Amino acid sequence: MSYRISSIDFEDFILSSNECNCWQHNIPNNLGVIKSNKQIIEDNIFMFKTSASINKKLEVKSFSKVSGLCIAINLEDDVIYTDNSNNSKLLFKKDEILIKYVNSYDGSIIFDNFTKTKSLCLVIRDSFLEKYFFNGLNNVKVLKRNFQNHISTNIKKSLASYKTKILANELYNSPFEGDLDTLYLQSKAYEIIYSEFKDIFNLNKENICTCKKVKFNSLDIESLKKAKELILSSQKVYSISDLSKEVALNEFKLKLGFKELFNTTPGSLVLQARMQKAKELLSTGDYNIAEVSSIVGYKHQQSFTVAFTKYFKVNPKELIKNRTYYF
Template identity: 25%
Template sequence: MNEIDVLQQICLNLNEGDKLKEKLPAETLYEEDGTEVFTMKTHRHQEIILRDYQEEPYLNMFFSFQGLSSSKHLYSGIEYSLTDNQHMVGYTPFFEGDYSLKGNMLEIFGVCMKESYFQKLIVTDLACLQQFWDNVQKGVETGMTSHPMPIIWQQRSVINEMLNCIYQGQMRKLYFESKITELFFLQAEQANNLPKEGFLLLKSSDREKLNAARQFIQHHIFEPLTIRKISREIGLNEFKLKKGFRQLFGTTVFDCLTQFRMDYARQVLLDTSKTISEVAYTLGYSDPYNFSKAFKKHFGFLPSKL
């Protein structure tokens, strides 16, 4: 079953008379120019089953942080489900069917775009986008991937920025348009780099340990860290640490370590009188040249240019 089946059922129609929206405790964060950004966070003890109908094309981005979301086509009878910490993006020319939401805690976030808006996002530099937009242009129901993807921290960060937006008027419009674009391309980048072997099934406890691993790395950037050391510290086997870390955060353990080290180095060089050599040795580099090389690779310029 195509992932967009879930998207179209969860994403609420933009019509003012939409009955689904009246029954769900969803909050509209932004609605303008054929685009709606909404969020919902609520406690539910009973399953919600609702009928939805939509006759015009939509591009939908949907994020399920907590709860189980299921959909069922009225005519095909095919069902699909999303679990915690999953997202997807897809296109549908029309839809009619039922969807359900269940779980003690429901937390979702979505962006629904009419054709007049999502035309702005049509670029084909990535292989996954080339195929996706080809299908959209043909009016074929399609998803950017054949299955949901795990939500990574960069996506959560952009969503949090939209949830906490303080701007009003035209500034709010510009802000949301830029964040919608950023979020879409984060999804596209993740889709384009999907592991061939598929995703790990990460339990809530696994995600907690992986978040602990990231914090451990951040607090020990001056030490010669190894996968084995981090694995023992957080109580997660090395395989799940390496693969789960990349899946959850969109980067490897050691790339994350490099990022924290380079961010620290940049801040120290900007805010203190320490030399490049001093910072290099503090971070464990035996040669300032190697540090400068790593710095340029990360930021695109040498530390001497700060």
């Protein structure tokens, strides 16, 4: 079943310059409700906190004149986005980040039965982008040409970093009001923007390659998928070298394939797996720090402590001492 949102009120909500604006749409026949709250971070940055509760499998179509760089983080159930401007259709999973440069949006969101979604989106306008974003890219002409032709450009889609997920949830659930709330939202939003711009610039530089494009056949792709599954689900903590041997794919193809297929690196996923494993072991109270360090593959306890503290923002000694976890 499909349903189109074409309300003038929705367009007014998107484009208005009110400091805080709320919008709600009840879908007929008790199919669900969609709510959104807009807050202005600064003149060229808008934040949208959107939630939906849908009772039946449904495709909601909409058109809006939202314009700029959109940084969206999905905080709850999976949905499918379609974009008619570039003929794309993608699954937007929980804890994923999607960054698009758009001049208008004409597409749909496909919800499954009894779906509850929650997402945060920062929309950044061109004057801010001219100052801080475009100079860091190599393909600005293509980006702007697509924009002028009302073709959306997907810049990044991947699992959000641990830091970005925390920041997005803090933005969505701000505990403050008034001027303190404004300051709180600005600090968190700027941190996300800085982190994502930096990541995009780094990827942009790494994608400059004078060598011939590496091709991945079906066996390579299966090996890459197996490698990702091993990292995330196996009890063993893999090194890149071990993982390469396990899936019979050389390290160069493994690293490049992760960027091409999953928009991340095997090292990032290995670190995530190590830290989560360490957290679980420490939380049992059955292991000391030296034992956990060895189990998750660190030769030196100090190296483990530094990595753990940087990842979780808490020292493992304090975690053991307090037995209180804020992850």
